[in-house]
Amino acid sequence: MSEELEVKDCKNDVIDLFGSKVFNITVMRKRLPKHIYKSMMSTIKEDTPLDENVAEVVANAMKDWALEQGATHFTHWFQPMTGITAEKHDAFISPTEEGKVIMEFSGKELIKGEPDASSFPSGGLRATFEARGYTAWDPTSFAFVKGTTLYIPTTFISYSGEILDKKTPLLRSMKVISDEAIRILRLFGKTDVKKVTTTVGAEQEYFLIERDMYKKRKDLILTGRTLFGSKAPKGQEKEDHYFGRIRGRVCHFMRDVDRELWELGIPSKTRHNEVAPAQHELAPVFSTSNLATDNNQLIMETLQRVAFRHDLQCLLHEKPFAGVNGSGKHNNWALSTDTGENLLNPGKTPSENLQFLTFLVAVIEAVDRYPELLRCTVASAGNDHRLGANEAPPAIVSIFLGDQLTPALKSLETGKPVEEAKDLVMDLGVDAVPNFIVDATDRNRTSPFAFTGNKFEFRMLGSNQSIAGPNIALNTMVAEVLGEFADKLEAADDFKTALIDLLRESLKEHKRVVFNGNNYSEEWVEEAERRGLPNLKATPDAFATYCEPKNVELFDKHGIYTHGELDARQEIHFEDYSKTLNIEALTMLTMAKREILPAVLDYTKDLADILTQKKALGDFIDATAEETVLQNVSKLSGSLVKKVEILDKTVIEAQGIEDVQEQARFYQNKVIEAMESLRATADELETMVGEKYWPFPIYEDLLFYV
Template sequence: MSTFRFQTLKETANRKPVSVENLDKKSVIFGSNVFNDKAMRQYLTPEAYKAVKSAIVNGTKIDRNTAEHVAMGMKEWALSKGVTHYTHWFQPLTGATAEKHDAFFETSFDGSDPVEKFGGGQLVQQEPDASSFPNGGIRNTFEARGYTAWDPTSPAFIFGTTLCIPTIFVSYTGEALDYKTPLLRALNAVDNAATAVAKYFDKNVKKVTPTLGWEQEYFLVDRALAAARPDLTLTGRTLLGHTSAKGQQLEDHYFGSIPTRVLNYMRDLENECMLLGIPVKTRHNEVAPNQFELAPIFEETNLAVDHNSLLMDVMQKVGERHDFKVLLHEKPFKGVNGSGKHNNWSMATDTGINLLSPGKTPMSNLQFLTFFINTIKAVNEYEELLRASIASASNDHRLGANEAPPAIISVFIGQQLTAVLEELEGVSNGKLSPKEKTDLKLNVVGKIPDVLLDNTDRNRTSPFAFTGNKFELRAVGSLANCANPMTTLNSIVAKQLTDFKKEVDALIDKKGLKKDEAIFNVLREYIKQSRNILFEGDGYSEAWEKEAAKRGLSNHKTTPEALKAKVSKKAITLFEELSIMNHVEVEARYEIELEEYIKKIQIESRVLGDIARNHVIPTAIRYQNTLIENVKGLKEIFGKDFEQYAKEQVALVKEISEHIEAINSKVDQMTEERKKANNLSSTEEMASAYCFLVKPYFELIRYHADKLELLVDDEMWTLVKYRELLFIR
């Protein structure tokens, strides 16, 4: 074992567990660092409090005078907690959060009269330099102006000694430059559409709120060991490395006893989450070694997205305190499960009803079926766009493996609900007889709660599965910002519900059908039209790929292929019709995501070439020289008969030479393909070249490097191995 690796492992073995002090009850500390309802009541005037609550519930604007009062109260609350700075916290299209800190501290022109100052203007709007953020060609680099604007629906919070104010981020000309702005528009669209449909069943419904519960999977690796791997440091995943003899094959890690060091990290992380109002509830070991999961209680979607984005930052900072490197990449290790971020989605009314949960009466179950079938229809109509929403260079490694759904989008609802839909499909077209109404309500609709009670089916290969009272979008990657798929999902459901209401109203107004009859007739047609998207079998099988092709479902296995759906006429029409994004914003995002894909593959290619030539080959040559010296020594001792004693060493020298030659030639070829790709003028062509001409060399080079890892003396090998990375010490 190399000296560096030995010292690194010795440090890890001798490290003492990080102790976590006894904490108060979570219910006591929850939201302590959040400017939540309790804090607002204490620090705001009654008028300012009402204005903020109205903005949250009804979307009303807060005038500048009221903003001054809110800023004053927010500042006093923050100062009481030792805060020194404030920032507009936003989510640009980089995949990370962004912040620029300003001190409350100010002085007069001559430097006298220092004071802590924070006004309504500073709360409501700031002007960060937008030139270095991705914009997809919306603006020139020299046009640096961009604006962040306060989002009162997501409460301000304190992180460290900084007051963080969640904001949207837009360009000087008004186009969205972030994830939050389109998401808020999509949530508003689905609220309007779903509320209108919900009124068929309850006139008292005034608002529908989409909810989200994400499940964050991640790996923990010792920081010192991770630092010894250039690929982990620079790309978030291992580009080389032979699989460990023991991996996940014994299935002993899943839900197993949590290692003490990891548990200390989890407790510390949960404490930070409680202070920040992130309602984390579940923690457990995942399938792969060193892989874990954290999941919260469901929240309103905008807040849930903010909380997940914040969590990913907090995880890294807490990890540093415990000498862990947190890996959020979807596939950091070859040969073991990757990480996802299942997005559990539903809709709830302001009257307290989950629209994707059946009730105790036929009417409530008809409401459930309405939203259930419309969601399926929405996915059927826009499956390509939904696939595009989860596309990324890192998620491409995960989709289709044994821990993630395939690239083919389908909907799983279970055998029992499939049977219900088949019965509904048989409903007569037009007016229902009294007997048909009775049979339908008692024998089909009325039995849905019992069906769901006994429906324990699960399909881990389904990208979009119904799981009792919600849909689970399983295809989202662990590194992703939830806003991207949630914007798409809520948009397509909003569009579908809008179309549904038009069709139902037309049957009522023009054909004289009663409301229930009109709803049944439209749902019946939707079931017929959505058959292709429903699938209950093995999503990994070749048979399903062939069947999906016959059904006309897309199967875009790479990001460059998948992203094209984002700029289709159908997609642009959808987003423009719902006022979520205009064609400029849609096209800009397409360009940004392609560029991000190119840059990530480019970085991985360069890192792989560097490691191969600066670590793998020199180490292999050093060991080869040792073997050669051994052969020379044997020749001196045995003379002409040395060959029978040096046969294995000579064969090993030849084998090492073959692998070295293969790595060198493949790195040269990969570099040439990269140069060609860089000279292409079209972003689409460049992304395609990196995907199909550069990236294939990764596995070819890895194959030979991993073979050398097995051949070379362990003491000489400079890179930390899988068996050392994958098991917490």
């Protein structure tokens, strides 16, 4: 395979390719009657209710278009609380009396589906015998064809109306923040704004390894990460992989990923090598929160599917390899109006931009009031390996504002003018290189929630997590603060005076969450504790706070979740944490018993045989090497057996605990400790046992390939 992309494969057909598999606005405009198209646009852009008669016409046009794309089936595509997507495919065929079939698709089939609701996580909301659930079409997210199936994005609820998915609350949160933001904008005289949309750009990190190597590692297959493995002689310490030349094989893979995503209307924009060896990143252009969430699920699926075709394996676990950086997903979040205004754009003079400052301060207050909630949205067994490991933000939620906004807020708080950071011209002293404007503020890559010019970048997400949860929380908690602001300001006699007083009071109370320094430092951990900021280091610590009264009140007030639905999600997350660690522990036991220990014993036997043969020749033969290695390996193998026994007993004890929170705590405090102890011994043995004996590929094999 050529190191460079072939010219014939890079022909400029992207414009025609983009969105060619999507039933988007362009397709609707061509295929729908004018009054139907107008009604659909009203639903998509203004959230007006969808008429059933409109749905019938749309369904027929959608079916005809899908058949032309090669589709034979349709599916209601939804996002249950597994964190991934679900689909059940139905053929368009309908039998006739003559023994033939016709291709049909009704408005009823478009609007509603009935998947089994008892086999997905429900946290006790549904009993096994209560199987009926419903999927409902989301017209604001475009249908698309993938393979031979028409995919219809939908929500998912139970027969009795409980939310069983991630899309329904996301759509609700988008409506809530739009309503509250519009109230604020009305006070600033923006009467032409009808809708405010949260937009998201989710940067996706991932690893690529040889598929043949992957198939030889049970831990990667069953858990997504390596449960054993000592560090390779070379890791990321030379910093030569980040933004380095993309290898030809990987570049071919990235090309195919881009083309498939472009067909689906996903604006994949950026691709590059990440910090760790074999690690890469893909970043799309911003989309509305619900589209970005759908798109990110398709991005993860496409990465894995295309990797398979290239004899590669895409790893989306947050920490597949110890000792090198794990993978995250940066959630770039912003607010935009239907008139094209970015509400988080500070303008040239932020200290004088009261509208911007209002939204900025609202975000600051929201993050300070609900840090535990934000932490919960990124909590998982996998992400616990990554957060705070000098590669990702710590578990402490704080905000970075930088040199441009900090003076503006100080001016607001004190009422005194402060010199603001200005754009500077960078002159490299080389005549041929043009001068350019330097941004007024630097970036802080250590901050979990950083302002980056005209948006906030929430950097705590793990690479395989759905972005729905964090955006549900962000939208709702910011909406809550905006609503409180609006309540006070709408009743004020003097809007400007009341606004400045309100913002000053909010800043005074909540500025503790702002930190512009190094979030990786121990000094910050100590400082955060003095400020009273929570440091929820592990998933069970985080989810113990999930159903605190303030969170229940927040979601219930805005109609996002009921108390019962929140309790259910807490239970699901505790169970998921325990199940993940249980699978990892059982996989470790299997590998240790059936692979590592037999390999070590084979090596020990051969060593012993050599030692015996040498000693039989007499004392003049030096057998020091065999004696020393045999003694060390034998000691470690004995330790390995004991640690296997300890982990085995600990897992059995954990499995017997019925209370989900107590069980998660036991896995956190006892099972992980036993797993780490077993791994330490096995990893030391890996460095001593001959290469031909070791039963599976080591880090050198996995991370460094041609």
